[in-house]
Amino acid sequence: DTEVTQTPKHLVMGMTNKKSLKCEQHMGHRAMYWYKQKAKKPPELMFVYSYEKLSINESVPSRFSPECPNSSLLNLHLHALQPEDSALYLCASSQVHTAANIQYFGAGTRLSVL
Amino acid sequence: GENVEQHPSTLSVQEGDSAVIKCTYSDSASNYFPWYKQELGKRPQLIIDIRSNVGEKKDQRIAVTLNKTAKHFSLHITETQPEDSAVYFCAAILSNAGGTSYGKLTFGQGTILTVHP
Numbered sequence: 386d387t388e389v390t391q392t393p394k395h396l397v398m399g400m401t402n403k404k405s406l407k408c409e410q411h412m413g414h415r416a417m418y419w420y421k422q423k424a425k426k427p428p429e430l431m432f433v434y435s436y437e438k439l440s441i442n443e444s445v446p447s448r449f450s451p452e453c454p455n456s457s458l459l460n461l462h463l464h465a466l467q468p469e470d471s472a473l474y475l476c477a478s479s480q481v482h483t484a485a486n487i488q489y490f491g492a493g494t495r496l497s498v499l
Numbered sequence: 500g501e502n503v504e505q506h507p508s509t510l511s512v513q514e515g516d517s518a519v520i521k522c523t524y525s526d527s528a529s530n531y532f533p534w535y536k537q538e539l540g541k542r543p544q545l546i547i548d549i550r551s552n553v554g555e556k557k558d559q560r561i562a563v564t565l566n567k568t569a570k571h572f573s574l575h576i577t578e579t580q581p582e583d584s585a586v587y588f589c590a591a592i593l594s595n596a597g598g599t600s601y602g603k604l605t606f607g608q609g610t611i612l613t614v615h616p
Contacts, residue, residue, distance in 0.1 A: 425586075428543065428604075487533065487545055488545075490542040493542060
């Protein structure tokens, strides 16, 4: 099973709302990633968690707050977002973060900020 | 950091023809080069990958070649079918001096491939 599951599939929120995106994998992977993808553009890395610890933060604004409660779950907490944050948010996982290995992507959450 | 350039940005072929997409990378320490296919509204899916110790890899109608000296790699699709229509992204992973990888994928800008029946 190479499934990475993301919920919700779609999310509409106002600029004052607080919401969370969820990602789950049961492949025993110890590295998990958040990417942001705008239309017709490649995914851009936001965060990397390795063994439940934040390993990389690509200078993402603090209105995005990642959390890794355990090795299977990854959350992205959203607060006071801007309309330009509207995008497809992709989660990915890989066996580990310290070797070149396959990243499996979830189907994404399509976020619209009004 | 790594920079990956991908060409062409759009590619239109007739069913049965071959399609070739080329990428160049900037950092000679990069050691892993995956290709992802993303259909409209769907997730990126790995279709083939190659490591820096290999020059070519083939999987049925898909092949990837790597030229480390020139720092470029290419995706070749033969006998294209309409279901091959999608956006294709090349990527590179940067390795540090110790030979381990940060696991940070740097993507090319994508190629929109259209296969006409």
